[in-house]
Amino acid sequence: MEAVNALKLLLTFDPYVYNIIGVSLQVSGIALLFSTLIGIPVGATLGLTHFRGKPFVTALLYTGMGFPPVVIGLFVFLLFSSVGPLGNLGWLFTTRAMITAQTIIAFPMVSGFTMAAVLSVDKNLMKQLQALGATRFQASWAAIKEARIGVLVAIIAGFGGIISEVGAVMLVGGNIAGKTRVLTTAIVLETRQGNFGVAIAFGIILLAITFIANLTMITLQKKHLFATE
Amino acid sequence: MKKILILCVVLIIMMVPVGCQQMADPEVEYSDGDEGPVDNGEIKEVPGPEPEYADTIVLATTTSTYDSGLLNEIIPVFESRHGIEVDILSMGTGQAIEVGKRGDCDIILVHARDLEDKFVEEGYGTERRDVMYNDFVFLGPAGDPAEIKGSADLEEALQVMVEHMESAGVVFTSRGDNSGTHVKEESLWSYANVEAEEQEWYTSLGQGMGDTLITTNEMAGYTLTDRGTFLSMMDNLPNLEIVFEGDELLANPYGIIPVNPAKHPGVNYEEAMLLVDFFISEEAQEMIGEFGKDTFGQPLFFPDA
Secondary structure, rough: OHHHHHHHHHHOOOHHEEEEEEEEHHHHHHHHHHHHHHHHHHHHHHHHHOOHHHHHHHHHHHHOOOHHHHHHHHHHHHOOOOOOOOOOOOOOOOOHHHHEEEEHHHHHHHHHHHHHHHHHOOOOHHHHHHEEEEOOOHHHHHHHHHHHHHHHHHHHHHHHHHHHHHHHHHHHHOOOOOOOOOOOHHHHHHHHHHHHHHHHHHHHHHHHHHHHHHHHHHHHHHHOOOOOO | OOHHHHHHHHHHHHHHHHHHHHHHHHHHOOOOHHHHHOOHHHHHHOOOOOOOOOOOOEEEEEEEHHHHHHHHHHHHHHHHOOOOOEEEEEOOOHHHHHHOOOOOOOEEEEEEEHHHHHHHOHHHHHHHEEEEEEEEEEEEEEEOOOOOOOOOHHHHHHHHHHHHHHHHHHHHEEOOOOOOOHHHHHHHHOOOOOOOOOOOOEEEOOOOHHHHHHHHHHHHHHEEEEEHHHHHHHHOOOOOEEEEOOOHHEEEEEEEEEOOOOOOOOOOOHHHHHHHHHHHHHHHHHHHHOHHHHHHOOOOOOOOO
């Protein structure tokens, strides 16, 4: 009941709450975009090519999926700290540092799942396409298209991983009210203050956002996901 | 694949409108003071005689000052008066001091006297000023199974606690996070000459004050807390009450220290000094003394400047 009242309170057009939601979407959305733009080509390349040391790179990527976000946060913190190598950028305790951290967190998930999806595409398809005169790039593109559902799952996994992440954004963002406070760090703050109702309400908002984002992505792919071929 | 591209585009469209306006901010806000007047509409509207001020400073402070709501009362007054925005980082004292040492904030407001003096001695901070104090209190479950209540002094209370904890089957929860409260707790054990940390009932949580209180409440255990945080959260802590208080060793002074520009040339020292002056001004001191009276029936902090 406490949570329901808090939820009502939060949704009564409170600018504080909307700012938190906005920053959450901004940080995780941009981070997802970056990790998708880098992760899909990397994952596809790993899935389609053979080279020495590929098992090593693959293992590295899968290890990255299980990397504790807070350690990545610490790494980004040290990177952007004023005495760190990129300290002069002044990115620490801004959304930019948070986006950097979340991009690094989402990248192994996006590329790893993309690789797995591309690997499951029939090998003969590539050979046939190339026999028919497709360039290497065209054939790769066709493989990604064929694996699109897996690629979609890769993007969804990446988004779920970072929108719900708290350790790294707390460390590099600093949970500054109105600037770097996101849903997860707001939940930590409210819990710390004993305001469990508000914390739960923020949690419900977070779940709702993730659900809507996933529904949107799935709806866009509905034809392919649920088609009876 | 076209769909995935559309997806990406939709995502960008969803995120960018929020992004644009907010991404633009940090660049301006984090520019150094020595870059001269910032070309920003807001700043130009303030006809201050000192346009060289940076418009944002970063204050690293402890959870007790922020989570209790004190800074939300005081800081806005400073911000509107000087046109300087204060970004507040609320963390443990240990982390706040470390952030200050690295030059990642402009000023710290913390409570661990020994660490603060060391911070200044090592040249990371320029000068420490007293701001306010409250006191630490020992909390325990209703009924006080370890029979600490009524102890004559702190030493006795701690020795009684150590004797009774095991037979009473209760735990002592420690912050365990190198925070001001944790450092204080360690000094109290060594003062009373007891080895608490090695006991079975000693629980080191590694959490902030609020989390520690909530955990202690659930475990119906004993803990050490600053009075301010306890009062501000009392409604959520039905199982806990004060079992020992009032010893002068339990004083909890808060100090404010600007980060030394000689160590970190990038810090906004002049603006940080303005904040120091504000905190020790009569006006802010009065606000500190009044804060919490209406909500909790007593002040959470006492002015000390």
